[in-house]
Amino acid sequence: MRQQFPGPALFSLVFDLNPEKRIPKRRVSTFPRRCSVVCLILSGVQHGFNLRPDGIGRRCCLNVLVGCTFLAPMSQVFPAEDDVNKHVDDNCSLMYLNEATLLNNVRVRYNKDHIYTYVANILIAVNPYYDVPGLYGPDAIKQYQGKSLGTLSPHVYAIADKAYRDMKVLKMSQSIIVSGESGAGKTENTKFVLRYLTTTYGSGQDIDERIVEANPLLEAFGNAKTVRNNNSSRFGKFVEIHFNEKNAVVGGFVSHYLLEKSRICVQSNDERNYHIFYRLCAGASEELKQKLHLDSPDSFRYLNRGCTRFFASLDSDKQIMQNRKSPEHLKVGALKDPLLDDKGDFNRMCVAMKRIGLDDTEKLDLFRVVAGVLHLGNVGFEETGSSSGGCILKNQSSQTLQYCAELLGLDQDDLRVSLTTRVMLTTAGGAKGTVIKVPLKVEQANNARDALAKAVYSRLFDHVVKRVNQCFPFKDSSNFIGVLDIAGFGNKTRSRLARSFPPNQIYTPEQELYQKEGLGVNEVHYVDNQDCIDLVEAKMVGVLDILDEENRLPQPSDQHFTVAVHSQHKDHFRLTVPRKSKLAVHRNLRDDEGFIIRHFAGAVCYETTRFVEKNNDALHMSLESLVCESKDKFVQELFENSNSTKDSKQKSGKLGFISVGNKFKMQLNLLLEKLRSTGSSFIRCVKPNLKMVSHQFEGALILSQLQCSGMVSVLDLMQGGFPSRAPFHALYNMYKQYMPDKLTRLNPRLFCKALFKALGLNDNDFKFGLTRVFFRPGKFAEFDQIMKSDPDHLAELLKKVNTWLVCSCWKKVQWCSLSVIKLRNKMSYRALACIKIQKTVRMWLCRRKHKPRIDGMVKVKNLKKHMEQFNEVVNGLKEGKPEMARQVQELATAIDTLLAKIKATLTITWKEIDTEYQGLVKRSEQLLTSMQKKKQEEGRAREAEKN
Numbered sequence: 001m002r003q004q005f006p007g008p009a010l011f012s013l014v015f016d017l018n019p020e021k022r023i024p025k026r027r028v029s030t031f032p033r034r035c036s037v038v039c040l041i042l043s044g045v046q047h048g049f050n051l052r053p054d055g056i057g058r059r060c061c062l063n064v065l066v067g068c069t070f071l072a073p074m075s076q077v078f079p080a081e082d083d084v085n086k087h088v089d090d091n092c093s094l095m096y097l098n099e100a101t102l103l104n105n106v107r108v109r110y111n112k113d114h115i116y117t118y119v120a121n122i123l124i125a126v127n128p129y130y131d132v133p134g135l136y137g138p139d140a141i142k143q144y145q146g147k148s149l150g151t152l153s154p155h156v157y158a159i160a161d162k163a164y165r166d167m168k169v170l171k172m173s174q175s176i177i178v179s180g181e182s183g184a185g186k187t188e189n190t191k192f193v194l195r196y197l198t199t200t201y202g203s204g205q206d207i208d209e210r211i212v213e214a215n216p217l218l219e220a221f222g223n224a225k226t227v228r229n230n231n232s233s234r235f236g237k238f239v240e241i242h243f244n245e246k247n248a249v250v251g252g253f254v255s256h257y258l259l260e261k262s263r264i265c266v267q268s269n270d271e272r273n274y275h276i277f278y279r280l281c282a283g284a285s286e287e288l289k290q291k292l293h294l295d296s297p298d299s300f301r302y303l304n305r306g307c308t309r310f311f312a313s314l315d316s317d318k319q320i321m322q323n324r325k326s327p328e329h330l331k332v333g334a335l336k337d338p339l340l341d342d343k344g345d346f347n348r349m350c351v352a353m354k355r356i357g358l359d360d361t362e363k364l365d366l367f368r369v370v371a372g373v374l375h376l377g378n379v380g381f382e383e384t385g386s387s388s389g390g391c392i393l394k395n396q397s398s399q400t401l402q403y404c405a406e407l408l409g410l411d412q413d414d415l416r417v418s419l420t421t422r423v424m425l426t427t428a429g430g431a432k433g434t435v436i437k438v439p440l441k442v443e444q445a446n447n448a449r450d451a452l453a454k455a456v457y458s459r460l461f462d463h464v465v466k467r468v469n470q471c472f473p474f475k476d477s478s479n480f481i482g483v484l485d486i487a488g489f490g491n492k493t494r495s496r497l498a499r500s501f502p503p504n505q506i507y508t509p510e511q512e513l514y515q516k517e518g519l520g521v522n523e524v525h526y527v528d529n530q531d532c533i534d535l536v537e538a539k540m541v542g543v544l545d546i547l548d549e550e551n552r553l554p555q556p557s558d559q560h561f562t563v564a565v566h567s568q569h570k571d572h573f574r575l576t577v578p579r580k581s582k583l584a585v586h587r588n589l590r591d592d593e594g595f596i597i598r599h600f601a602g603a604v605c606y607e608t609t610r611f612v613e614k615n616n617d618a619l620h621m622s623l624e625s626l627v628c629e630s631k632d633k634f635v636q637e638l639f640e641n642s643n644s645t646k647d648s649k650q651k652s653g654k655l656g657f658i659s660v661g662n663k664f665k666m667q668l669n670l671l672l673e674k675l676r677s678t679g680s681s682f683i684r685c686v687k688p689n690l691k692m693v694s695h696q697f698e699g700a701l702i703l704s705q706l707q708c709s710g711m712v713s714v715l716d717l718m719q720g721g722f723p724s725r726a727p728f729h730a731l732y733n734m735y736k737q738y739m740p741d742k743l744t745r746l747n748p749r750l751f752c753k754a755l756f757k758a759l760g761l762n763d764n765d766f767k768f769g770l771t772r773v774f775f776r777p778g779k780f781a782e783f784d785q786i787m788k789s790d791p792d793h794l795a796e797l798l799k800k801v802n803t804w805l806v807c808s809c810w811k812k813v814q815w816c817s818l819s820v821i822k823l824r825n826k827m828s829y830r831a832l833a834c835i836k837i838q839k840t841v842r843m844w845l846c847r848r849k850h851k852p853r854i855d856g857m858v859k860v861k862n863l864k865k866h867m868e869q870f871n872e873v874v875n876g877l878k879e880g881k882p883e884m885a886r887q888v889q890e891l892a893t894a895i896d897t898l899l900a901k902i903k904a905t906l907t908i909t910w911k912e913i914d915t916e917y918q919g920l921v922k923r924s925e926q927l928l929t930s931m932q933k934k935k936q937e938e939g940r941a942r943e944a945e946k947n
């Protein structure tokens, strides 16, 4: 038996074709869910493809070409296109919109180096991991200028141009949201957008170049090698390109979010600290190296716990001096990436610095602080061994302390004291206001040192961004196009952003519009993630607020915080304990060591160790005042604003609390606010494989990214909906000038209807709402045809419109007369039917009302019939005949009375009738008995007389 599916006998099946994981021949296997997946389209008949549902219809067997049988859940088998190799620019032009056809379309295109695909007006960009020839060159830039989306093949330039044109036409700022997981190509695509806008719509000043030039600098300080991406941005950024009234580029502005600070002090095995540290070590001139007391990366604690190799090509590796390379680098060789080269990048960064206006002093300032942070990391502590319980600097740290103090403009002794003690002001008692120095334990001193390093570096990064912003100032900005690179944001942020963006951003207004326009389209179910956002952000009870609360306790602890989270959200669907994780590594965590949050993109286990510490951005007062009063003007300026923001608690010497979580929440809200006030376009970057190589398409990985990014939900929405639309009046106005007077009298809606009919569009492809016409996916072409018709074509169209109107008028007249006849027939039929109904109902009501009396009458009348028998018996009597006759007569009268009573009393009940009837029956039985007795007695007397 074949399973009944809507559509043709073709289905796409998403299944494993990875050679290592291929399922043995002829083994019935359960459909593999999460493994390397490709999308195959199989034809039922031609390819021996056999689809059989199981007994209960939830699964089906698929005998496929590769010789194995798959048992697949019905929900995972989708109708597909006829042609396996067909690919389209806009996925919405496919006949079947589902995850399998989307994946297949992206796959076929990727194999042909078409890395971009639209899903409606969202751009999917698959990272090619190599330079696709001619894809981004000057010719391509020129080609896309001023072209509508969909005219040329999908491209990041087309999205940039659309944003520009929208800005121009709607006089409204625009944003382009670039998202995707680490290594998916967000930064690269952001760069392409910026380059396109500044090249195409630049004002000819070098501002355009400066905006692009700023990137190497930002990347040096904010990017790092991670296991997922060699050049991973560890901060989120929103780059605005500002345009004047004439829509020419006038300047730019970069806002940055959440630099990953923990990386400054520690990195995992295969990862590195920020590029700048290595670039400085590899690229600094000998003189600079001496000045900054630099060495190979392995000699710095902030670098040597991660990967210490440089990025270098064969040539550049030779140029790096041996004494600058770590033993690891010497042993294994350089890290290879075509786009990264620490020594070369250092030089390029220096050039970029110059171009954006940083002079040599400023450049040196930046490098000095970077080196200062490195040396600070090398300061180590050991216990004093005295009863005070404090710690002192390790012997070998004196030199490094000296370097650090020198580079950051601090006094060596002050730095030593500030790192090992904490200053407190007494706030009560007689000695109120006295300064006390509290010694720190080794652990506390380590924390203080790391906190200082993070504070210095993150302020340095703020300064870099500020400095970059200064080099493209602008005065007369009318609008901007902002490109948001959602990097560095965790799952939490993505959940938050996801609620604001597709499919959510598309879904809600879309459904509302359909309803408002009376389209009668079925609702598409979409899982909202507001509950997840609330779990993290809600006031008082959200995870962030619970963490802040913990930080305010006299003795905050990670365990106490974790327990508080679990007890606050005991039965929350989104939150659970680590032991319920699917991964063994998480199951080893105790309940007070972490929690799992089910984000929209999947469950994430948060290990809460050091959460409390990480949530606090505050520095010990002694350290902060130390850097604030640095002799080095540059370092002093970095901390310039911090004095004014300190609260009184911190001034008293207690380590205050500045919530990182709240700062982040505020930043995010500001960003969302900004995004909501602009029009938006979306680019979804996709990572094709984990190996970061070209020409390798890992289906499962890609599918899950498409699902997580909401692309599949967008497809569902589009499949069930009408993604393109045009208001009636817009179409009407467009053609009004060509219309004869007779037609201008038509209302816009009727005119559009005539137009669509004249064009011969299929009725299923569009729907008329109250104010606009809606199109099915993939019907852009026909729509465009109407929009772009030239005058000749228009005149022809109008003729058709006219004909259609006449025809439709004639049809309407026919329809009206037929309707009137039909109506008349219907009315008379209904009148007759009404009478019938009335008659029947009345009868029924009457019966219901009189039935007890009628039944009673029948019974009593039957009783009366017996009276003749009585009379016969009476007549046969000799003695006492008159008496008996009287009694019989009385009985007959009683029966008649009852009959008359039943007849006359409408309200008499069945019970009353029955009681009286039973009385008469009894009476008649008694009478009959006594008459029979009498007759017997008479018979006996007669016998006796005879004898």
Ligand SMILES: Nc1ncnc2c1ncn2[C@@H]1O[C@H](COP(=O)(O)OP(=O)(O)OP(=O)(O)O)[C@@H](O)[C@H]1O
Residues within 6 Å of the ligand: 127, 128, 129, 130, 131, 132, 180, 181, 182, 183, 184, 185, 186, 187, 188, 189, 229, 230, 231, 232, 233, 234, 339, 486, 487, 488, 685
């Ligand atoms: N369009 C492209 N053409 C060629 N190579 C690309 C393209 N996009 C990305 N890449 C390659 O992929 C690498 C990772 O891309 P990118 O740094 O843009 O990822 P990302 O999404 O910004 O990652 P993260 O979030 O970690 O910063 C790049 O260094 C580059 O080698």
